[in-house]
Amino acid sequence: MPVADDFEQATVTLPKPEPGAVQVRNQWMSVDPYMRGRMRDVKSYLPPFALGEVMQGGAVGTVMTSNDPRLKEGDTVVSMFGWREAFNAPADAPGLMKVDTTALAPEMYLGVAGLTGLTAYLGVQEVANVKQGDVVFISAAAGAVGSVACQIAKIQGATVIGSAGGAEKVEFVRSLGVDTVIDYKAEPDLTAALQRAAPQGISVYFDNVGGAHLEAALAVAKPFARFALCGMIDGANDSASAVHGLVSIVRKRLRLEGFITSDRFDQIPRFLGEMVPWIGSGKIKSAQTVDQGIEHAVDAFLKLFHGGNVGKMLVKL
C-alpha cells in the first residue's frame, strides 16, 4: 500500500513554451487506481513510473500560451502529463486533445466522458456484452468505473446488483437506479448476500476489486456467465491474495476476460457517440469526490484504496 512518504512535491519554474508548443494551466487532475500498478518496477502494459519523475495521468486545463495554430489561447484540453499545475508540451503531443465544453463540463472528460467512463462502457458493452435479461453484479459500484457501469447495464435492460461499502455509498448507488445494493461492509458473508440478491444466479460480473467479491461471483454465477475483469484493486496492493473456488470456471463453463482501456482507444468515437447523449438526457448521472489543491493529490490518490471516494476522484487545482 503506498504511503505519503513515497511522494514528494517540487516547485519548479516553467520556461516559456518553445515554437510549436503550448503552455497549459491545469484546472482538474485525475487520480486513478491503475497508477498503483505503475508504482512497481515490473514490466506491465504500461511502463513503470520512474523515481523522481512526475506522476503521469489525466488532466484537463486551459491553454494560456500557444505557439502553434492548432490550439488557441483559452482552449480547453485534456492531457496525460499528470500531477502538475501547469506544463509546456508540443501541440501535437500524444494524449493532448482539445475538447468541446459546450455540452459537458470540463471535468467530465476525466470521468464519465473520459477514461473511466470508457472503461465502464467497454466492460459492459464489449467484453460482457450485456443484454436485456442479464443479471449483472458490479463491485465497487460507487466508484468511478462501477457507477457508470451500473447505469450502462440498466440502459441495456439488465437487472443490476451493485456492491458498495457503507451507508453513504449504498445510498448513492441506489440513486443510480440499481435494483439491489449490497453493503459489503455490513455483510458477514458476501456470497450469501449475493445469493439472496440473485436467487437464480448472476449472468455477468463486472469486477473492479478481485478478492472476496470475485469469489462470491464465482459461487453465485449461472452456467455460462461472463466476467469482465478490469480492476482487481485487492490484487494490486497484495500480491499474496489468493482466490478460492476457481473450479466453478469449469463446472459452470464461465468465461473470464481481462481488459485494459488503453488497448481499445479505437472505440472512443463510438463511446462518445453514445455517452454524450446519455449524459445530456440524464440517463447517465455522474458523481465526483473533489479534493482541492495539488498538495492534496497524494491523499486523494490514497483514498482510492481505502474506500474514501464516491464516484470519480478528482483534484481541483
Added chain:
Amino acid sequence: MPVADDFEQATVTLPKPEPGAVQVRNQWMSVDPYMRGRMRDVKSYLPPFALGEVMQGGAVGTVMTSNDPRLKEGDTVVSMFGWREAFNAPADAPGLMKVDTTALAPEMYLGVAGLTGLTAYLGVQEVANVKQGDVVFISAAAGAVGSVACQIAKIQGATVIGSAGGAEKVEFVRSLGVDTVIDYKAEPDLTAALQRAAPQGISVYFDNVGGAHLEAALAVAKPFARFALCGMIDGANDSASAVHGLVSIVRKRLRLEGFITSDRFDQIPRFLGEMVPWIGSGKIKSAQTVDQGIEHAVDAFLKLFHGGNVGKMLVKL
C-alpha cells in the same frame, strides 16, 4: 479424496432383457476424473451419484441378446451405464450406440476416439483455437486428455510444452513429439521451469489440474493468452485450494474459459471426421493404463488422483 471404503461391490442376478431391450456384456469400462465431481451432493452440470446406485460412466461391450431389430447379437456398443460387467437396457437408451470396430479397436471409443479425445479436441480447436505460431502449455500431458491435446496442438503447428510427473511419464510425453516436457515433480519452482521453457511466454494454456500449474501459466502468459480450462483435478478434491496471481488476468488481458464436453456433443461428427484419419495415419498415438477386473475399478479410479496412470485409464473386464 475418495477412499476404497466409499465403494461397495455387489453381485446381482441379471434377468432376461425385456422386449425392445438388449443384454450387453461389457469388455472395457472407463474411470474418469469427472466422476469425483458427481460424488458430492451438490447441484452441478451433471446430477450427483446416489448412494447405493451404480457408478455411471462410459463402457464398451458386446450385445449378447437383442430383443430389438436395431441391434444384433455380436454388435459392439458404447454405453453410459457404468461400472458393471453386464446390463440390460432399451435398445434406444441415451448414450447406447453401436460403434464401428473395423478401423479402431473397441477401447479406443473410451479414449482417443471417445469423450477424452473429444475433450482434448474441443479445448485445443474450439476454446483455445490453437494456430501455427502459438506456444501452448498443457498440464497433465501424460493423461488421457492431455496426451491427445498435445498431439492435436502439434498437428496445428504450435510449439507445445507439456507437464508431467516422473521420468516414465516425461518419456511418454516426449514420445508424442512435444517440444519441451517439464517434470513438475522434479522442479522446485514450476513457474521458473515454465519461464525457461517459454522465454517469450505462452499464448495458450490447456488446464487439466488447476492449482500451481494454473499459477505458473498466469505468471508466464503473454498478453492476450487464451486459457481453456476443463479439469482442475486439484480443485475437485480440495475446495480450499486457492490460486494466487489472478491480477495477471487484467494486466495481460487474458481470457479464461471453462468448458464441459457434454455441452458440445454436436461436435462429435466433426471430431470423428478429423480424429479417425489422424489415428489411422499415426498422427495421433494413444496410450492406456489398463487394470484387470471389476474388483480393481476403485483402485483404477483412485490412481487418477495420485498420478498413477499414463494415458487413458481403463478397466478390462
